[in-house]
Amino acid sequence: MMSTSPLAPADTSTPAAGNRPSLTVLSGFWPSATYAVARTLLAADPSLLLLRHDLKAVRDGVVRRTVRDGTGVLEDERITLAHGCVSCTLREDVLPTLVRLVHTHPGRDLVLMLPEVVEPEAVAAACVHCLVDGAPITDLLRVDSYVTVADAEHLLDGLASTDDLKTLDIHAADNDDRGLADVIVRQLEYADTVVLWGRSREGAYDTDRLSILLARMVPWATQVRVDGDLVDAHTLDHQLRGTGRHHPETPGVLTRGLQGHLLGIHEPLPDCGVVSVVYRVRRPFHPKRLHDALEDLGAEAIRSRGHLWLASQPETVVAWDFAGGGLGLGSLGRWLTALPDGLWNHQPVHRQLAATLDWDPYYGDRHQHLVFIGLDLDPADLHRTLNRCLLTDAELADGEEAWRGYPDPFAGCFPLPDLDPTSQNPTDTEGDLA
Template identity: 40%
Template sequence: MTQNLRVPLTLLSGLSPGLGRRLADTLRAGGPGTAVVHHDLRQVTSGVVRRRLWLDRRDELIALELAHGCVSCTLREDLLPLVRRLAGTPGVRRIVVWLDEAMEPEPVSWALRHVLVGDRPVIEDVDLEAVVTVVDRDTWFDAATGDDVLAERGLAASPDDERTLAQVALSQVEFADVVVLGGDLDTDTGDGTDAWRAARTAAVLDRVAPAAARLDLTDLDAETVRAAVPANARRGEVTDQHGPLLLGEPPLHPDCGIALLTFTAQRPFHPQRLHEAIDVLLDGVVRTRGRAWVASQPDVAFWIESAGGGLGIGHAGPWLAAPDGPAWDEVSAERRTLASLRWHPVFGDRAQELVVVTHTATPEEIDAALTGALLTDAELAAGPEAWRDYPDPFGEWHADPCAGSDGDPDRRDVNVRNGKDESR
């Protein structure tokens, strides 16, 4: 199917169902033939999903019974086939997929491109023109810096869903091409927005989603949303964990207590000291993302990611310099460029590269803790044979039950901590 025959598709995400509905209605009013699809996952753990479809005067609500209640089976068994049918329906000019508040747009984008429906992916029928996330300035900052898991808020997307509210809040805005800001629709005093909380929210967004356009929900129309999508927007493209950690140009100076730290080093972490130091990323930190080199496992890159009071560590595949590493022509141009810029004559592309956004913690204390976890000069001189014998708390890896089907097939998490050290 040629590019110009594909139906434009917008993914809409956000933690606030009220603001999401308001923005979905705005996009639906953008012209006749706009179909809006929404899956309500509040009963998904019981195997029931409520799907609503709006198309011109049509308003259809049905309950779906799924054999395995989870986001992945909702995508595979209903959403993807439905999007394909809508794309082939005469009169449908645009499709808006309004995601349940517990859903992240990145795995949905991955599924559109990689999950086969019949003999081909759905992306051949639609043109993903924008990912839009709506943010409630009254509540988003607390969600993004807290340690509540989704299940505690009644938002679990499967029986095994252990994600935190912060993880979802941050992943939704980080993947967005456009962020739409609104206030609490349930208050009786204007939009109810506290100026200080709104300012801190804006400061976090400046640092975790600097490339996204920013709009206000007030008096917004569909054409304004479409026009705001940056020319270089990712439009749902999923990048690997060896790509750039900073998209756009985030401010480097602190604002409203929000600061950005980029930690880099070309010597490995001691596994035991890293395990002890990692808790510094759980207190007063909004977000951590990045790659790490651990001395006891020199051939694999670690992926470290924190959101609010939760943290996970996983494998991000081999380094280019590893014996079983990928060939240069098998990786992205961005990864080749980054590797070339930091290539070490002995260690190759192995390096530490973490981006940390803080709110009550200081960049200085985090930098000091991570620096203290690096090998000393004497340990570095002992060489890789000695490093492999270090006690390694990261030695036993297990797969997340939903990994692979949620759009990140190679990622494996271990030692996930929420609010305090719960590792074994």
């Protein structure tokens, strides 16, 4: 079903590649801070078009769309959808509205402000896979940057929250079981630019601590700090727009390490209490010992992520995804060493290169790569806990067939599909983390 928006005018010629208007995507869990950034950008450039969707009634199949520029509200419309969900909103109204605005307001850049429960990666996927009038919207506009706004007054409480969206009655669909901290983390980690807005209630030291925490959580993103009481609109506009920071080929956070991208930085000495620990070793984890240590490993971390391998499941890359007190584990497919040579070419080039550069004659590309970020973490104690989960020298000597027989609390949790040489990506099996 297409949007209920008015039809585009007859002249719908595609802008030349160099003349495409830019799109800045703003996300953030605290709408007051995110909208403050949006209003500041409008003040700096009144010709900007700001598109927002209110999802308060989305579960009833209704959303409210507003479009405004620096002069005021241009559109304010209640939209009825065929199905009440975020993906339907993106497909049926957000993308078609962006296309329509490009046609009806040629030459004007756009800002898309996402509702607080929408993750920017979902928008990026829709831009690539959902066609409007038979073409992706990137044929008409250039996605310049994904900006996530973090409210300094509430950020730490949000990251530490164990609430889920249903408990807060802000879930986007009946089957939306996401945690509050999970949403905040995913908004931050997909961003190429992070805005720390305002000041902590606890003062300047705590604001500095939040800035360092963000730098450790998303070291690949440019960070911009803004005092909410005094904002230079033109400076902020220059920092956030026209940057070209978005690179759509960058892999998702759970597969970054596999493809040789930065997963985290090792800063074991506290900076305003913030510690970041990178753990990389070759030998596998004993499944029972790792399972028994899970509670200890999550006790002090605010965020941890990465991938690992279990001795009992030596073909499988296991994803590790911890936030808000909850740990998700899932399959990221097969290690390349477990693939027939003929299937290597079905893998991303960067993954092939990363594996080749780090290849071990015994382990192949298998390894542990985990990052832990938190306040007052003890890096030595964390390493000791993880090292106790590894196979001992004697267990290593027993060999892979013996490892497969270990008692495994994770048995059956990470199924792998049959190898299919005709598949374009036969080992990309990442699904819901359990």
